[in-house]
Amino acid sequence: MDLEFSKKQLMVQKNIRNFARKVLGEWDHILDRESRPLPNDVVKLMGELNIWGIQAPVSMGGAGLDTVSYSIMIEEISRVCASTGLGVTVHNSVCLAPVLKFGTEYQIEKYGPCLTKGEKIGGFTITEPQAGSDASSIRTYAVKDGDNFIINGQKAFVTNGGTGEIFLVGAMVDDGSGKKQMAVFIMDKDMPGFETGKIEDLMGMRGNMVSELSFHDVKVPGKNLLGGTLKGFSMAMKTLDIGRIGIASQALGIGVAAYEAAAKYASERKQFNKPIGKFQAVSFKLADMKIELEAARLLIYKACFLKDSGRAFSVESAMCKAYAPAVAMRACKEALQIFGGYGYVKELPVERYFRDAKITEIYEGTSEVMKIIIGNSILSEFTDKY
């Protein structure tokens, strides 16, 4: 058993940490305060550095790195600018990854390279105004029309919605037998009738243009049906398994940022003639943060390791998605408490960490949904199969 990063992973960490500090560190506060997306030149630079396609094959313009490297990248970006971490993880793991994993030759050739290079930013959407955790209740529907599908409906809370161009869209289709099932379509904003709705005014992650998307008689070529199959639900669920590792890594990054800020502050801030970190009430909080963040990290790497070695990882992915966001929330809450009044002002980033962390317990499956997945797997394991 080896719990050490490889030299390559260490170099990934050093490089992305440097990039996040030097480049994103100029923007994190501005994006949050002004609720605006990253400037295009930064998005372009991230493309050149393979940030939008870290796991995509080198032949396609990606970096061909493993899932551990991917997790390291999301953590380090989110440590500085969580909303950029969000854009990157969604683009990589729930748009590009499923195109490469399930896509037809045509789909991989057409959408793989431009997504990998970040020339076009992507997203993934199932959620609708009235359909969240119950993904099967979506109302967006596709009707077959010759070689095309005509799609109508509305999507809500779409990450990268405002800035993205390529979206994987879940829609119900009648397979001819009268039975409806979910299929996933690759949709381009160029398609007539595909419109961006309102950009949400969010509590946190304000640098991501989360928006509504609407489809009015959008004609989607049949060859844009992901994987050429109407069985989209299982592809969507497998996609989310990958995405959850990214969200857990993002939560870890936010938690680490809060922990580090609190540890630094506790060693500098003096009350009653000593640094407040010398009081056990404060140092115990820091100790708890460190323990929990380390545990979350190991859980995430376990899921990465399983995925990289080609084994089932959906339960581990749900476990780290349930745990890391909870840890991040606790770390942010306690960091804010250690900062006292200074934690509550917008001049310092701690209150932002708190706002950013909350959503990680909600999107890509709430913590409760994660526990349903984990609970079901426990029950099936212990149910007498004979």
Next chain:
Amino acid sequence: MNLQINIREKLMLNIIVCTKQVPKTGNVKVYKGTGTLNRKETENIINPDDLHALELALHLKEKYESHVTVLTMGPDNAEDILYEAYALGVDKCVLLSDEQFRGADTYATSLTLSRAIEKLGGYDIILTGMTAIDGNTSHVGYQISEFLNIPLITQINDIEIIEKHAIINRLYGHEYQKVEVDLPILLAADKETNHVRFSKFSDINNCFDKKIIKMNMEDLGGTEDDYGIKGSPSIVVKTESFTHKRQQEKIDGNLDEKVEQFIDILKKHNILKY
């Protein structure tokens, strides 16, 4: 021996960058008592100024057809910085490693690097960092230029190559100076020279598959007396760690007495003379 001699192509710039692996000085661990560096516990990095030299080389490579070789002298683990150089996009990395090279001062280091540069074949531009953060001498660039008998130019703001000469815009303080010089030259870069790029992840992924060429004393020629501690005219007598602490003194008495005592203290420290 795995020495590849370059056959110079027409109009192809041969650039050699000298780099050094240094302890990250912001966070060094020192043994209590002896004051020497605990190298096991201290992270090693590419000397920061050398990164600016590397960036300048890569910038030239983008502008002109060039071949960039990175050279370092050090123990086997100095390979780490060469892999980082590969991840930034250089063409070839050479490690000068030999027991006999140990303990070299700046003179012996410069001689070793100069000999290696000559062995590597032709060169048009040698690049070094201005200063290394561990020794802070800034000797090596100057000494290499003397050993190779080529001009050295510092404080580079911009550089243009026209055929076999360079037009260099130097910036110091608020003045510019334009220098026109025949190649080959040695340029010493520092943090004012440029902004260092970030590695591409794809280059990180393949950098460890690239080959590091190793050269030892035998490859460079000369005798044991030229290298390492034997070839070093300077001798380190003692290493001490210094701390500058603010001193505090309390003065008692009435106002006149306090002023009187204060003046005495200032005189004692040569701050007031009369």
